[in-house]
Amino acid sequence: MASDWREDTAGTGAVYLPVGIPKAFQTLIDEAATPSSAAALSRQIVPSGEERDIKSGETADPLGESRYCVTPRLVHQYPNRVLLLTTGACLGYCRYCFRRTFTGRGIGFIGPGELAEVLDYLVANPAVQEILVSGGDPLVATDGELVELLSAIRRVRPDLLLRLCTRANVFAPERFTDSLVSRLRGLRPLWVIPHINHPAELGRAQTDSLRKLVDSGIPIQSQTVLLRGVNDSATTLADLFHRLVCLGVKPGYLFQCDLALGVSSFRVPLSEGMAIWRTLRELLSGLSLPEYAVDLPGGGGKFPLSVPALCDRIADSPERDVLAVHGLDGKVYTYPRT
Numbered sequence: 001m002a003s004d005w006r007e008d009t010a011g012t013g014a015v016y017l018p019v020g021i022p023k024a025f026q027t028l029i030d031e032a033a034t035p036s037s038a039a040a041l042s043r044q045i046v047p048s049g050e051e052r053d054i055k056s057g058e059t060a061d062p063l064g065e066s067r068y069c070v071t072p073r074l075v076h077q078y079p080n081r082v083l084l085l086t087t088g089a090c091l092g093y094c095r096y097c098f099r100r101t102f103t104g105r106g107i108g109f110i111g112p113g114e115l116a117e118v119l120d121y122l123v124a125n126p127a128v129q130e131i132l133v134s135g136g137d138p139l140v141a142t143d144g145e146l147v148e149l150l151s152a153i154r155r156v157r158p159d160l161l162l163r164l165c166t167r168a169n170v171f172a173p174e175r176f177t178d179s180l181v182s183r184l185r186g187l188r189p190l191w192v193i194p195h196i197n198h199p200a201e202l203g204r205a206q207t208d209s210l211r212k213l214v215d216s217g218i219p220i221q222s223q224t225v226l227l228r229g230v231n232d233s234a235t236t237l238a239d240l241f242h243r244l245v246c247l248g249v250k251p252g253y254l255f256q257c258d259l260a261l262g263v264s265s266f267r268v269p270l271s272e273g274m275a276i277w278r279t280l281r282e283l284l285s286g287l288s289l290p291e292y293a294v295d296l297p298g299g300g301g302k303f304p305l306s307v308p309a310l311c312d313r314i315a316d317s318p319e320r321d322v323l324a325v326h327g328l329d330g331k332v333y334t335y336p337r338t
């Protein structure tokens, strides 16, 4: 399928994303407890002809990242934090990838010249307090390459908060060896930000990798993409987020699917996403609830959808200077504005 697919994309405007199904993920599919869990997993990683269907509004750079590139590898969009594109390679290729014009196109791990530019930028811009080490997946690199990269950043900016953004806890949990975890621990302050979409992604090995990080004192905040046919149900998401919190992982973001080329079959309409999130809000504690957000097309940045999702709870009130809200019991409650 994959090789035909590449030819079929000619002239359609579609972007070919390589096929990569990690062994650990295949095991999860094979061992899934139900056919619907197996389908939710395989849909994320097995290509489909729907990727050739480009919808209006979809673009090659949905987040407008090129607008904010300060070096070929560094995106500086928000005042105090930057995003580092360590490599174009991933451990597996998610079919809904929003960075699909960068990933899987043979762009290798950051070399010395590009790293020097990044380090110069970090030194020249002390207002930058955090760096998201992303890609691609930084865990594609060897332990030595990864630790050397992080150490080089640490040497020039001892204060910088490192965020390691990865799908390795799901795709290659064996990467988190005692040795790597202890080397990461030595690079603190460092958070691991795993991408996890479905409770069936938390198999034994995956759970062990998260537990190992937590036990070693490395904090974890997860991120999830809302995906049609994968996790577009409040009960599935509630199960995922509750399990993560039990492991010591704080659910960070639930992202609306971006307007990347050919991913429309994964997109849940905003109105439906908001309804799912409203239900989640009732099912989960504040601790377990992630921020539901959309990355605005063209470079507008992340925008929280939790407030708009709750707008219909705001009630009309004859009194001015009060905020009137429907409580969970449906009655109207007020709070003074001033």
Ligand SMILES: *Cc1c(COP(=O)(O)O)cnc(C)c1O
Binding pocket: 075, 076, 077, 078, 081, 082, 083, 132, 302
């Ligand atoms: C998401 C993102 C960040 C981090 O934003 P947070 O809200 O702190 O998670 C930083 N830079 C870029 C370019 C991003 O897309």
